[in-house]
Amino acid sequence: MADRIRPTRHRVLTAVTLCGVLAAVASGCSASDGEDAAASARSSVAPPTAAGPTAGSGDGGKVVLPEQNISFDYQIGGAYPPPPGVRAVSRDRAAKPAPGLYNICYVNAFQAQADATDWWQTHHPDLLLRGSGGALVEDKDWHEALLDISTAAKREQLAGIVGEWIDGCAAAGFQAVEADNLDSHERSDGLLTADHDLAFGKLLVDRAHAGGLAIGQKNAAGLARKGRSLGFDFAVAEECGQYDECDAYAYAFDDRVFVIECKADWLAAACKLWGKRLSVVLRDRNVVPAGDGAYRRCAC
Template identity: 55%
Template sequence: MRGVGVGGLSGVVAAAVVLLAAGCSSGGGSKAEAAGAGAPSPTVAITPAGDSTSSSAGAPGSAPSGSGSPSSSAAPGSSSSAKPSATPGSKLVSVSGGTPSSGGASPSLPLKGLVVMPPSGVKWDYQIGGAYTPPAGVGIVSRDRSAAPAPGLYNICYVNAFQAQPDATDWWRANHPDLLLKTAAGAPVIDENWNEQLLDVSTDAKRAALAKIVGGWFDDCRAKGFQAVEPDNLDSYSRSQGLLTADQDAAMATELARAAHAAGLAVAQKNTTEFLPRAKTIGFDFAVTEQCGDYDECGKYAAVYGSKVVDVEYDDKGFSAACRAYAGRIAIVRRDLDVSAAGGSSYVDKSC
């Protein structure tokens, strides 16, 4: 969140044939929001790989959840146990090296998996503070990775990928102290807004180790039935006391995009407009933004991702600004700052 304040070759080819036979068309050009829309029509990306066996980025042992207590297992190799669903009306695009490109995937290439893109023209809901039954008409939901996905909807899995959740700090210190960012004097570098210690992405070796851990969480998301991941705190370098750079965070994001695609998940750019010029090089598929109405940033994301932008606003001013300029072009929801579950005293949830 912002400081003011996720089978084999033959089977995959068969899935592609079914989609094409259903009359596939581009799912990214819709400008009209369909309140109460039915099943989403996501874009499907087929990822060429060096072999037809899915790689596992899972990390053995216990690992912390995105916003709750540490989970019992990173479930190595679990990404093959669930495949994201696709509906007729989808477009097939190839993904190579983490970077999407237009055009159909060559059937002569071994195919690693299906990546389902978020639908356009539907409402969305941001539920990272607690899961609840989505309001009527919602087609996209983002939930913490410790939660179950919402049945029948497009589900984004929130993962704190660049900082340690406060209740997971002890796990990191006990198991991976070398992956926590510290000053030269050994003091932890903390995001004071959220009391989260930054993860150390300063070297290739540390980024690889972190990608293995976080990639295991992505595998868990896939096994639960999520279609995408939302790696948060991409801008950790801005809170690093000068110890990290934007290039290092971008390199970490590239590793995470590869891990997400290997798990069969689309991956979102979370905030950080300064990364938009290299968004496709990193491998991002769509954007999850906070307060793009407040910060007059919605147009910047739409220029790169078109309708594949979902925005959450935390005050009425930003919500009104975003809705006035972009309702029907991107998905916009107004939530309370705590993104609390329905029934709470501070709960706010409305769309335009």
């Protein structure tokens, strides 16, 4: 199942003095609604077995890039009918694409979903990153074990597994894939580097393009230019308005950037700076489906 928007980032915040809560409230959002909601449990989506058949691999279809500044909704926590005017949506790989829209398929490419750790331990224990004494290295925010992409051989093995998910996205009718956690090295206790993440990212780029899918870099603003040079086609950026990072993505990806903010005042800030260039949306931090009491959505 899809990741949730990370509640903490390991970087110094940059203050931005812009219109805040009032502008967001005028758009129908409350600055406090759902900001501190606890992370909800994710439904199980087990990885495919490595021996399973691939689908849609290497069909050579034409890659279609997303439009700049297209109205967007982020539905990785559960699909629902897109609000009026939405023309692009990101959904978990287990969900169906939204008819008639530009559909982005979410894949947690660099880390193991918390509810899939046992599967990895059973089938591919050597592909999980381990630290002192053989303990799993985890993303502590989400209790996700990091995948071990520290060697070329392991990256090739992992690209085969994640590549099946990407092929599944293509077969299901998605136009693009969102490869989450390009910044996994920041949570690796020094065992991984940005170069490891980029090298694995390149394998994923090639797999997506071979299947006719565009592929988006997820987070890692400091790697945006390098990610673009590897072949990533667009970016999905969590809270780049809050952390003053949107310019890095906009420059690298020619404004093909999907921005998800979690606080109404930072939505207002992002909209004032980037609303005419980038796709900006406010979602609750757990990105729950419409109908859930914590659900909220606003856009520029």
